Amino acid sequence: MNFSHELIVPETGFPFKLFIFEGGGGNYYREKHWHRSIEIFAVCSGELEFHIDNRKWHLTPGNFMIVNSNEVHSVDSPLPNETIVLQIPLKLFEDYFTGEQFIWFSHEPGRRDERFMELIRELYGTYGRKACGYDLKMKSLFYQIMYLLVKDYRLMEVDDASVRKNKNLNKLSAITSYMKENYTGDLSLDEVARVFDYSPNYLSRMFRKYAGLTFKSYVQSIRLGYAVKDLDSGRYSITEVALRNGFSGSRALARAFQKKYGMLPSEYSSYVKEETHVLIQRRVRD
Template sequence: MKHEMISPNEHYPFKLFSFTSRNPDRLISTHWHESAELLYCLKGNLEVRFPQVTYLLEPGDTLFINSNIIHSSRSPLPNEVFVMQFPLHFLQEMTQNQYNEQFLFNLNPSKGQDSRIQQLLDQIFHEYQTQELAVNLLVKSQTLALLALLVKNYRIPLASQQSIKSLKHLDRLKQINDYVQENYYQSLKLEHVAEVFNYDPAYFSRFFKKYMGISFSEYVNTVRLEKAYYQLRDTDMTVMAIAMANGFFSVKSFYNVFKKNYNLSPQQYRKKYFS
């Protein structure tokens, strides 16, 4: 789990960008950020996983990820997604210090597609890169109109959001996952990591699964796969060397974990998408 720092775009008090993934099943491992995030799926699919629920975004779907909420994502199909990231202090200033104190936003694909929100997002997406003062002001006004719609129609009392219970554990989860990020290439047994952080192994297993949404071993493999993905893409290292460099300790274990997540062997995936 990585904590991401969000830097706003030039001329805006928030960050706007789009990303595309041409490789099915591209993984973005578990992470969190103080900034809230709005995802707008333009093409293809994006799967976003929280500890208690998973959403599959299709074209036209929107998803709001509240501040400090643990999540991960993958791309089952090639996609294009527009992203708006709002620093916490900006949202609090815009909502008279009520966001994250009195309410959160609850906007997800199960709510259906809101044509008013889609229209504003389409306008922002097509205009945000224009370097003209008038357009910059228009994008800011459209963003405030978007927030007004969220406040009016998609806010929920803070106490009713069950996943907020994980916030009190973020510091400890961050310590644990910093340890995984630093030691993923070694043998990371659950019992050893539990001992490092003074947990009973059985309790640690339940604790991690409850607040991360996946088991400890699954998370370690996710981190290893993310590291291996870049080496498959960016280097000429052999599959055996990549497996050894990322803590799998055998080609067979790397092969099994990779195929389970990507439905192809590492060799097949490299040949299909990176040749």
């Protein structure tokens, strides 16, 4: 299993990040991942399937899912949908922690679901219109949402195992953030263990237990993710893409790319060029 850590950056001028879910077109699957921020998926139309640990939730219009900090989850979007996503940095809840950097919200329906969805929709609508004073209204709506979260959805009693897992994923989040910032350089197990003052064996076990994969596989996953972005841009040769993203050369990139995506980088690059050409032709005709 491949669990990745996602780094979330708030909107400029606001203490949160707000956007429409990228899987709105359907035929989309977001692999298992986690992040320190609290994340809310509010389905306005269509449907989604959420997988958290060993449970599955089917969301329909009017439903929402609260994803807790460091909670490993995946999203399946086989059909078109419109889903608003609100991401809130964990530090905004620090006055309500029930343990060491810990707060936990229920996934089950609450008494105020209709009001909660109404606020989410109004928040996004205000963001889209950007009328005079919209920033003040957005902050007002956002803090009403925060109020409902801590009042109606916060769990006061959480088992010790969840607290321990959260604490270890907090440590792993710091490590994976460092790896994403330094993925082009030396990211050997020994070097990263030295930076964080762990033994290589301990760090290796941490990745296997809490990320569900080896340290080496995680490094390769990061590098492949950035390599795909470079191939999408069309600005670099395959060899340049490889060297820019920490691979020893084009052959190493090709092996890793083929294993994960089922095609060679050159095949993917040709596909991107073809899709871009078709899009340009459509715009010319329109």
